[in-house]
Amino acid sequence: MYSYTNLNPANCEFYEIASVEDLPAGERLIVQIDDQEILVFNIAGEVFAIGNVCSHDSNPLDDGELSDHEIMCVRHGARFDLRTGEVRSLPAVIGIPAFPARIVDGKIEIGLPMVG
Numbered sequence: 001m002y003s004y005t006n007l008n009p010a011n012c013e014f015y016e017i018a019s020v021e022d023l024p025a026g027e028r029l030i031v032q033i034d035d036q037e038i039l040v041f042n043i044a045g046e047v048f049a050i051g052n053v054c055s056h057d058s059n060p061l062d063d064g065e066l067s068d069h070e071i072m073c074v075r076h077g078a079r080f081d082l083r084t085g086e087v088r089s090l091p092a093v094i095g096i097p098a099f100p101a102r103i104v105d106g107k108i109e110i111g112l113p114m115v116g
Helices: none
Strands: 012-019 028-033 036-043 046-051 065-067 070-072 079-081 087-089 101-104 107-113
Touching: 012 028, 012 036, 028 107, 036 107, 046 101
Parallel strands: none
Antiparallel strands: 012 107, 028 036, 036 046, 065 070, 070 079, 079 087, 101 107
């Protein structure tokens, strides 16, 4: 599985996915960009984006319990850092994709690697 954890925003193409008003603080949103299902969070006015899949068993993370900057998979309890995609607890041992996210002129943008 390719991890975008250390993806350089300068090597990304950014996609506008919503306005800031569409994602109030404490909320989450699922978006589809190309073949990626991405889970986007607003935590205290900062946006974070991860792949919507647990690396342990491919369960979606969108119903996961959020605590600070971590999400827990409801199925087996694996935890992931929203900022980096890194594993924070077993049973997962592989990180998940974390995408650069930013707010520009009131719009939320998510970065995916440029192709070619």
